[in-house]
């Protein structure tokens with residue numbers, strides 16, 4: 281994947297960081313996106329110190345205009361835009377009867393609307409290059425549902441319909457779009473769960489353990505590769521066997 285430009289949101293930590301590191305080791309130039317500029321700068325330095333290529337691009341993906349500008353600026357700066365990984369996401373969990381309008385709106389806005397905004401900005405430069413790989417990071421919650429996550433599951437399920445649609449709209453232009461749907465992965469997001477919830481979750485995973493961010497990164501790297509050119513509109517669960 282030499283010299284391909286990959287734009288990865290949520291690259292400051294967790295799954296997005298592992299994806300950025302993997303794509304950099306695959307030979308991509310990685311545009312690192314999140315709000316924490318310091319962490320992005322540190323990661324860009326780590327990647328370049330190891331012989332890779334990366335740049336920090338601080339951006340709040342909840343700000344649609346800033347996100348679209350970050351995509352188009354990256355495409356202009358590099359004269360190409362090959363891989364988009366919409367990974368950044370948040371949770372605001374609560375049972376339905378207690379869920380506020382704000383918790384609903386924020387999760388749909390940050391998790392789903394951002395993917396729409398970034399994809400809309402990315403497909404033009406991708407079509408110009410006659411190559412594009414869109415990988416949207418969903419969740420098993422969007423496939424199976426999960427008590428306490430009506431907002432999050434709706435956003436992640438919405439991402440599946442959205443991804444299948446753009447996969448169909450741009451398939452003839454060399455652009456594919458797929459979802460990677462992680463199960464329980466050890467990151468800050470799951471670290472915040474109470475121990476009892478983590479124990480119960482582990483029991484439901486056939487692999488009997490949480491996955492690692494690197495295990496998600498390998499799936500993303502494959503879908504971003506030339507070898508995945510005929511895979512489009514799919515949902516790849518990376519969940520230790522949790523979903524059918």
Ligand code: NAP
Nearest residue numbers: 290292293294295314315316340341368369419465467469
């Ligand atoms: P995490 O550890 O909480 O990291 C979230 C990342 O998103 C951070 O880099 C954060 O960076 C960034 N982010 C959050 N809000 C943002 C905003 N408004 N603008 C820009 N960046 C923002 O989460 P994770 O576990 O790695 O999850 C990554 C993705 O995988 C998410 O979409 C999540 O829904 C999905 N997922 C995770 C699991 C799991 O078990 N961990 C399971 C299924 C799906 P800053 O704070 O620096 O902005």
